[in-house]
Amino acid sequence: MHLNIPISDFAKTLFxxxxEHGATIYFVGGIVRDTLLGRDNKDLDVEVYHLPYDLLVERLSHFGHVRTFGASFAVVHLDELPGYEFALPRRETKTGPKHTDFTVTIAPDLAPQMAAKRRDLTINALMVDYADGTLYDFYHGYEDLQNGIIRAVDPLHFGEDPLRVLRIASFMSRLLFQVEEGTKQLCKQMVQEGLLEALSIERITIEYEKILMGTQPSLGLNFLKEVHGLPPYLQALVTTMQRRDYHPEGSVWNHTMLVIDLCAHVKEHTSDPLSFMWSGLLHDIGKPATTVGEHSYRHDEMGVTVFQKDVHMQLSKKQKQYIRCMIAHHMQLMNMATHHARPITFKRLLKELEGIFPLDDLAWFTRCDKMGRGYIASSQIAMFNDYLDEMIALCGDQAEKPLIDGKTLIEAGFSDHHFYKQLLAEAYDLQLAGYQRDAILRRLKGER
Structure with a gap:
């Protein structure tokens, strides 16, 4: 079988x-897999055989600025070909518990079949010869690709890299594949042996982001549940049950899986798709600590506490602010619609969201949360949409600009700045109630 990997004219000239200098070049890994699947992939891994490392670096330098990562890793990047990674075939020997603890031995003349054996999965061990487009499939990866199967290349050495457990979960979410039972048992054993504890927070976060940004995140997350690889704050959702009349889907975990798959379908309509997906995963993490019987009072507030205390992912300040705000307010808009809350309540919500995410993000999340209950509550969604349209028509979708600010308080003679925050909050609430600037100042001064 032959496969055409499209590359630029510049890349062809370089290859x-x-x-001409004696190399044999193979496209390897994800670019081959995704080309066969008809999926886009901007990263292109190139394995260069029969060429010493120094000569590879020297030849690449004729085409632009070369970045090396140490001769022992045999990996080279060229700035003029972003997304390309050039590597020499190598042998790897495990030296410690971390997924980076390997001794690498460069082997330019290693047989391609042996080089492919160090890869994690059969679908990632496919190789294409640049010279003639021949597809080499030493471990039946093409068959697994056709059948939607994720399978370890070498069960004997698969467990040497604990990151592979999370990588499998991310592939499931993105490719919608199933895991071969033997490979699943290998992952379960790795978790039982505590190997995942050696992974850095950075790498865990990266793989979770891939899971969450996949087409069906629940596939990867349910796999992690099955192999007992979830962090405690997510594992607790599995055994936390909900009121069957409100949540016929059962546990908080089941509800969360329905919600994140719905979120995945609408995330591109939001201002920050990744933070939106994190919110879908974490919105109910306060329920295990607050559920008594069938009720979970104030689980939104507890969820913010659990997020800040127990979720050790490498998130930016902006992402954390977004997720905290979504957890805190994820029920509010639907409750307001159900009880047809007054415009002033709607305006207060707009102020709390200001500068964090637009109202539309919360609206999309509210719909996903409501529909993630094992059935489609079409009448409730229609009621929610009608209320939202009515409030936006009356109040807009942006918070009102405050009539009173710090400068105004100074000019009005309020000298103790320790009370400014409280006074500004009171002033804004009075504004929402319909008071004008002078009337607000009189109320703040206690004048009637």
């Missing part, structure tokens, strides 16, 4: 130069 042909390497061939």
């Amino acid at each position: 042909d130069d390497l061939l």
